Amino acid sequence: SYTIDNANVVNALQAEISEANIRSTITSLSNFTNRYYTTSTGVAGAEWIRDKWQALTSSRSDASVQLYSHSWAQPSVILTIQGQTNPDEIVVLGAHLDSTVGWGTGEGTRAPGADDDASGIATLTDVVNAIVATGYKPAKTLAFMGYAAEEVGLRGSDDIATDYKNQNKNVVGVLQLDMTNYYGSNSDIYIIGDYTNSSQNAFLKDLAQTYLGNLSVGTTTCGYACSDHASWHNQGFAASFPFEATFNGSNPYIHTVNDTLANSGGDANHAVKFGKLAAAYVAELAKGSI
Numbered sequence: 001s002y003t004i005d006n007a008n009v010v011n012a013l014q015a016e017i018s019e020a021n022i023r024s025t026i027t028s029l030s031n032f033t034n035r036y037y038t039t040s041t042g043v044a045g046a047e048w049i050r051d052k053w054q055a056l057t058s059s060r061s062d063a064s065v066q067l068y069s070h071s072w073a074q075p076s077v078i079l080t081i082q083g084q085t086n087p088d089e090i091v092v093l094g095a096h097l098d099s100t101v102g103w104g105t106g107e108g109t110r111a112p113g114a115d116d117d118a119s120g121i122a123t124l125t126d127v128v129n130a131i132v133a134t135g136y137k138p139a140k141t142l143a144f145m146g147y148a149a150e151e152v153g154l155r156g157s158d159d160i161a162t163d164y165k166n167q168n169k170n171v172v173g174v175l176q177l178d179m180t181n182y183y184g185s186n187s188d189i190y191i192i193g194d195y196t197n198s199s200q201n202a203f204l205k206d207l208a209q210t211y212l213g214n215l216s217v218g219t220t221t222c223g224y225a226c227s228d229h230a231s232w233h234n235q236g237f238a239a240s241f242p243f244e245a246t247f248n249g250s251n252p253y254i255h256t257v258n259d260t261l262a263n264s265g266g267d268a269n270h271a272v273k274f275g276k277l278a279a280a281y282v283a284e285l286a287k288g289s290i
């Protein structure tokens with residue numbers, strides 16, 4: 001069951017969420033020629049995230065960053081922050097680090113993937129920064145994950161979710177961020193209703209009402225396994241996916257060379273909302289203190 005009683009931590013984390021930080025990370029990631037799962041720049045993009053998360057958490061003895069190898073070139077990246085009192089309970093926050101322009105993407109193909117999904121990686125990265133800046137120590141373990149090869153069948157998250165299930169890891173909740181920065185519909189945040197957990201979705205809505213009262217929250221559905229949340233859902237874990245818009249209002253430039261920051265409005269203002277929601281999710285699910 002979900003409780004909302006850690007406001008001092010939520011407020012402190014939310015105060016650190018920065019449009020400039022998120023925009024900077026989106027820019028860095030979309031500057032790789034592509035982040036496709038089989039290319040040298042796809043591997044380099046994953047290593048850039050590993051280095052970034054490592055640098056952010058270098059002062060934290062409770063944090064470690066690992067590459068997670070797959071059967072293809074591009075690894076996934078997992079940052080683990082050990083829980084202080086309930087370390088066996090794991091809260092997962094994920095986004096995918098690969099990009100594509102569809103069939104024929106290969107070495108040298110331009111695929112910036114600014115919204116899909118540099119925006120999700122950048123949003124999570126700023127939550128990590130907020131955790132370090134505030135000195136927040138979670139009661140439960142946090143696992144921040146950058147998934148490889150989402151665009152070719154949710155393959156990186158499928159490997160990891162299956163592995164965690166097989167190891168009987170106690171994942172108490174999963175939050176997916178895929179496309180957070182294109183403000184395409186009337187409401188600010190849309191909670192995806194399929195391949196997700198309905199009670200965790202209600203918790204997200206409560207978090208938004210409590211801590212993001214000025215924002216409007218809607219619901220929508222994908223109609224298929226449209227991002228990495230489905231990998232966790234399929235293994236029986238509670239997954240949720242707050243999304244940038246309705247299906248029809250979502251970013252029309254994705255999977256093209258035009259998925260750029262400029263075509264997402266040129267700033268990270270929409271992504272900030274998801275950073276603040278993710279911060280509330282962390283503090284109220286993983287609990288702990290500053």
Ligand SMILES: N[C@H](Cc1ccc(I)cc1)C(=O)NO
Pocket residue numbers: 116150151178179220221222226227243246247250254
């Ligand atoms: N299909 C997804 C993007 C996507 C996700 C949800 C909705 I509603 C519409 C579009 C993708 O390309 N993920 O990488």
Ligand SMILES: [Zn+2]
Pocket residue numbers: 116151254255
């Ligand atoms: Zn995509």
Ligand SMILES: [Zn+2]
Pocket residue numbers: 096116117150178179227
């Ligand atoms: Zn995506």
